[in-house]
Each structure stands twice: as structure tokens, then as C-alpha cells.
Amino acid sequence: MVDKVLKGNGLYWGWLTLLLMVMGAGAVAYLVQFNYGLGATGMSRDVTWGIYISQFTFLVGVAAGGLMLVLPYYLHDYKSFGRITLLGEFMAIAAVVMCLMFILADLGQPMRALNVILHPTPNSMLFYDMIVLNGYLFLNILCGFVVLASEYRGIKYPNWVKPFIYLSIPWAISIHTVTAFLYCGLPGRHFWLTAVLAPRFLASAFAAGPALLLVIALIMKRTANFDVGETAKNKLVTIIGYAAIINFFLLGCEVFVGYYSNIPGHMHTLDYLFFGLADHSTGVIHNNLVPFMRASVVMGIVGIIMLFVARRQKSDAMLSTSCILIFVAFWIDKGLGLVLGGFVPTPMEHIVEYTPTVVELGVTAGVWATGFFVLTLLYKLVVAVKRDSEATLKIS
Amino acid sequence: MDNTRRKFLKLAGLTAAAGVAAPMLGSKALAAGGGHGAPAAAGGHHEEVPSGVRYGLVIDTGKFNDNPGLAERCQKVCHDYHNVPKFNNSKDEIKWIWTDKFANVFPEKSHYKKDERLNAMNILALCNHCDNPPCVRACPTKATFKNADGAVMMDFHRCIGCRFCMAACPYGARSFNWRSPRGSEDGKPFIEKYNHRFPSRMRGVVEKCSLCSWRTKQGKDPLCVEEANKGVEGAMVFGDLNDPNSEISHVLRKRFTIQRKPSLGTKPSIFYII
Numbered sequence A: 001m002v003d004k005v006l007k008g009n010g011l012y013w014g015w016l017t018l019l020l021m022v023m024g025a026g027a028v029a030y031l032v033q034f035n036y037g038l039g040a041t042g043m044s045r046d047v048t049w050g051i052y053i054s055q056f057t058f059l060v061g062v063a064a065g066g067l068m069l070v071l072p073y074y075l076h077d078y079k080s081f082g083r084i085t086l087l088g089e090f091m092a093i094a095a096v097v098m099c100l101m102f103i104l105a106d107l108g109q110p111m112r113a114l115n116v117i118l119h120p121t122p123n124s125m126l127f128y129d130m131i132v133l134n135g136y137l138f139l140n141i142l143c144g145f146v147v148l149a150s151e152y153r154g155i156k157y158p159n160w161v162k163p164f165i166y167l168s169i170p171w172a173i174s175i176h177t178v179t180a181f182l183y184c185g186l187p188g189r190h191f192w193l194t195a196v197l198a199p200r201f202l203a204s205a206f207a208a209g210p211a212l213l214l215v216i217a218l219i220m221k222r223t224a225n226f227d228v229g230e231t232a233k234n235k236l237v238t239i240i241g242y243a244a245i246i247n248f249f250l251l252g253c254e255v256f257v258g259y260y261s262n263i264p265g266h267m268h269t270l271d272y273l274f275f276g277l278a279d280h281s282t283g284v285i286h287n288n289l290v291p292f293m294r295a296s297v298v299m300g301i302v303g304i305i306m307l308f309v310a311r312r313q314k315s316d317a318m319l320s321t322s323c324i325l326i327f328v329a330f331w332i333d334k335g336l337g338l339v340l341g342g343f344v345p346t347p348m349e350h351i352v353e354y355t356p357t358v359v360e361l362g363v364t365a366g367v368w369a370t371g372f373f374v375l376t377l378l379y380k381l382v383v384a385v386k387r388d389s390e391a392t393l394k395i396s
Numbered sequence B: 001m002d003n004t005r006r007k008f009l010k011l012a013g014l015t016a017a018a019g020v021a022a023p024m025l026g027s028k029a030l031a032a033g034g035g036h037g038a039p040a041a042a043g044g045h046h047e048e049v050p051s052g053v054r055y056g057l058v059i060d061t062g063k064f065n066d067n068p069g070l071a072e073r074c075q076k077v078c079h080d081y082h083n084v085p086k087f088n089n090s091k092d093e094i095k096w097i098w099t100d101k102f103a104n105v106f107p108e109k110s111h112y113k114k115d116e117r118l119n120a121m122n123i124l125a126l127c128n129h130c131d132n133p134p135c136v137r138a139c140p141t142k143a144t145f146k147n148a149d150g151a152v153m154m155d156f157h158r159c160i161g162c163r164f165c166m167a168a169c170p171y172g173a174r175s176f177n178w179r180s181p182r183g184s185e186d187g188k189p190f191i192e193k194y195n196h197r198f199p200s201r202m203r204g205v206v207e208k209c210s211l212c213s214w215r216t217k218q219g220k221d222p223l224c225v226e227e228a229n230k231g232v233e234g235a236m237v238f239g240d241l242n243d244p245n246s247e248i249s250h251v252l253r254k255r256f257t258i259q260r261k262p263s264l265g266t267k268p269s270i271f272y273i274i
Helices: A002-006 A010-036 A051-065 A067-075 A079-083 A085-106 A125-152 A159-184 A197-223 A230-261 A264-274 A290-313 A316-341 A358-395 B003-018 B021-032 B039-045 B061-066 B070-081 B116-120 B134-138 B164-168 B223-231 B247-254
Strands: B055-060 B097-101 B122-126 B144-146 B152-154 B236-240 B270-273
Touching: A002 A358, A010 A358, A051 A067, A051 A085, A051 A159, A051 A197, A051 A316, A051 A358, A067 A079, A067 A085, A067 A159, A067 A197, A067 A230, A079 A085, A079 A230, A085 A125, A085 A159, A085 A197, A085 A358, A125 A159, A125 A358, A159 A197, A197 A230, A197 A316, A197 A358, A230 A264, A230 A290, A230 A316, A264 A290, A264 A316, A290 A316, B055 B061, B055 B247, B061 B070, B061 B122, B061 B270, B070 B097, B070 B122, B070 B223, B134 B144, B134 B164, B223 B236, B236 B247
Parallel strands: B055 B270
Antiparallel strands: B055 B236, B097 B122, B144 B152
């Protein structure tokens, strides 16, 4: 079955070669960082987490977003998702692989990473994050491959895998909840200290994950002649649209609480992200994330409107554009603003801004390329197996 | 209902009631049982439990203000002894004890129409050695932990450099070795004069003030306290907060003091006379 990844056209091999080249560049960048220390990044004493941890946070969401494709099929027997459920599980695998790589890239002493297991510390949220992320990776590899192998052999998946499939559903919620708890349990970081952080994480995840999948599905329709079907596509639009709207609703709740309560600590980071914030000792206004955050809101809202228009007009081009808009909007919101904004102002109310270095961006690109490399191989496998089994069905 | 089952249900009930808080408080809170399940909920507004030794500091900011340079000397003696490197840029900066303005050390206090003396003051800041430290709660490897004497410590050899503690600390007291402190730039070593009596760190680990636990174990005052009192008697007072007869307890009974961000419930062990 696995040998199917070795057969592909020029486009397939070209894409993999491109990814391998980016991965190579990322590896070189990581070597630079490994030899010099994390000082090779733009992180500082005051902004101690940068683009690595923010990518990790966003990608946990993409992984959890797979749930929206798995749940309808297995729990509600929604047959139209037959062709995309596996894609959802495999997207989760690639996303969790990226998450783990970003965490390793962020460690000052990566060789000591196993200390988290050697000295288990149940009062730390990172301990639980380690458990839920690795557990989710295991569950998706197990369920995904067992279901795919059964399909390859033309049989229904065995009953013993069902408990694992059902377990993976709440597990998906847990990975993003625990990731939110990393942030929202810290005293003195007002922007993160909010009970709607976990719900907001989930809402944006349930939009961004399926949006990415829908874009990939539309690409595969063109390049691999693999159509997920009109019904599945329409249902995905509903899921992405509502999840994106809920995310904006929750963002609005944050804005209301911050500005109506008028408590400075609750307004500072929102000010910094959307308007710029002046350092009260120097008077200098800091605002390097403002254009990104404003663009994020505009792109998100335009994306949602376009999404529903595209469904009505049955336009694949507009559908993929709207999904890309939503995906990028939430990537900025969570992959930049949430983590970086939380460090402004510092606990001593200074303002320190962060700009990633070339080395850092190289490592980041390398990890994303690795994720897409894994994703491409897995999807190649799914498409080949699906096509075989459907062809067999037609003959019989 | 047998005993273990009842215990289990009680625990499960507590966990459910404490909700989000329960896992973060860890085993200690659960073991405490029904009476006082959530110490964090007590905040900074209730009495701390006086048991065992709990070292603390009183900093008399007025005495430092009247003696310019004294705070800097305290910093120097600490950083020199502990091989704290100088990188000459704020991005890589490592500091265990430093000074900042009142508005920055006490950002939650009102700064409106405060007197000139207060606004001009440089106030010492360092690790608060909280009784309820968020950094210890966040650390995934127990590389930062609480000593029996109340000091919050770092194990440089166990730290994986995840910097969760730095995000958790509401006082900005922690520094990270972004690059090797043992190196040099333009022929000038980052550690000017290496002190072989104290280990330097390697890159990729977090460090901070340890309340000179290696000295306090021998019954001596921390280096900064010793240095401060060379300048002016009583500029800093060190001692056991839980001992009613200690000098620090005596000072705290007589003088009005404040702590940094008491509303966060961290219960700092550093007190300031303004």
C-alpha cells in the first residue's frame, strides 16, 4: 500500500523536490541556531516566545480542526464526508508533526527535552500538552492507517479501532484546550488571562483547519482529479463559516470587556495590536503589529461573506480564495497577534517589540515545508487507495 | 460506600468544583482536602500560613534614595559574584537585581500626581521569592522549585529552556541565556572577572536571583543585603518572616510596607518601605 507514494507525475515530484529544498534550508538555519543559541532569533528577555511558539499554537488548531471532518462521519454517519474524513485525520498528523518540531526548535536545551518525561510535573500545563499532543498523533496515525488499510483491502475497518476513533474526538478538543491553558492560566498577562481563550482557540481552529483542507481538496480536484463531492464541500462551507463567525463574536466579547470595563491592563494589548501603544516613560508609540491585525479582521470578514457567496454561485475559484482569506486571517490572529501581543507591555510596563530574524524565518519555513511534505505523501496515499477501491466497487 | 470510593468521589467532586484551577494547583492542593481547597483563591488579601522558615527581605527605598550609587553597588556585588554576564544590549540582557522607576516596579499603583521624590527614585527589583510562585507551577521539569526556606531556586542542569517560567513570572524577574555567557565579543569576555567559587551557566537555560541560598544556609545575609547595610544600616533587612522575633518581623510590625502586585495572589516575600 505504502509504495503508492512512489508513483506520481512530474508535478508531484517537482512539488516534493521544492519542499525538500526548503527543508534543507531550514535544517541549515537550525544548525546556525543550534550552534549559537536562541539568541540567533529575534526573541528577547521581554518577548520570550516568538514565531515558533505562535506557529505551534496555530497548528495545534489546524490539528484540532480535523475533528470537524471526523466527527460528522463517524458519530453521525454522515456518508458524504466519506472522501474527506481520512484527509482530516491525515491533516492532523502533519499538523501535530509541525507542532512538535516547533516546540523542539524553541527549546534552549533541546537535548534535554526528555526531562519532561523523566521528571513528570503534573502541575505544569506543558506536561499535559506533551501527553495530549503525542496522544493525538498516535490516535490519528492508528485510526487513519487502519481505516485506510481496510479500504485498501476492500473491507470495512475492524471494530476494535472504533473506541480509538471515538476517543480521538474529545481528544481533539483537549489538545487545543490544553494549549489555551498554557496561556490563560498565567497571572499578570492580562491579554491571555481570559476564560474565552480556549473557546476562541477552538472556534478559530474549526474554521482554519477545514479551510485549509477545502483549499487542498480544490487543488487536488485540479491536479489529481480527486473530487470530494458537492455535498461535502457545501457542508464544509457551513462549518467554516459558522466557526469563523463564532471566533469573531468571541473577539468582540474580548473587545467589549476590555474597553467597557476600562481597566488599563485589559486594554493595553488590544490597543497595541489594533491602534499602537505609547510607552509612558518615553512617549514612543509602538505599533508594528497594527497593519497585520487590521488586515486580519478585514480578511476574516470579507472571507466569511465570500465563502457563502461562493457556495451560492458554485464558484470553486471564489471558494478557495475565501478559504485562503480565512486561513491567513486566523493565522495572523493566532500565529502572530495572540502570542506576541501577550508580551506587550512587559510585566514592568515597558514596551519591547519583536521582529523575527532570517535564521528564525528559515527554521519556520523548514518546519512548514516538512509538514507539507508529510501531508503530500499521506494525501497521495489516500487518493491512490480511494481511487483503487472505488474502481473495484464499480466493476463489482 | 467504602472508604477509598468515598475518597475518590470527594476528590473527583473537588476537582470538578475547582474546575480549571484544580490541575494547575497540582497535587498539593488536592491533598489539602475540603477545608481550604484553593489557596490561590485566597489571593493576597489573606494571611499566609506561618509554618517553617520563610526568608524574606525588606527594602527601604528612602535609604537607597538618600545614598545614590548604593543600589548599583548592590547589583555589582551580586552580578560579580554570580558570574552574571554583560552583553551590552537589552535583547540578551541577564539581570538578577536591578533598578527601575516606581511606575515600573509598581505599575498597578497610582502614578497620578505623586511627589517628585517618588517619581525620581530608582527602586530595586529582584525575584520576589513568592510563597505561591507561578513560575514553579509552570515549569514542566521541576527545574525551578521552592526551597524549604522559601527561596525559589533554579536547577540550571535540568532546565530545558522552554521559558514557560518567564511567561508566568508577573515581575519580569527571570533571564534567559540567549547565547553562551562564557563567550566574548571583540576580545572582551561577557563575564569580566570569572569567579571560580560560583558556576557560570551554559546557553539555553533560565536564571535568576536565588536569594543567595548558598550563603543563607551558612547563616549569612544575601550579598546585596550585606552590601546595602555597609552603606546604610537598615537599607535592607533579611530574615525569617515566620519568626515573630526576627528583625524583619519587627520591622514589618513597625513600618508600613507594600509588595509588588499583591492582587495576583503570588504572596511575594519582598517588602518595600516607600
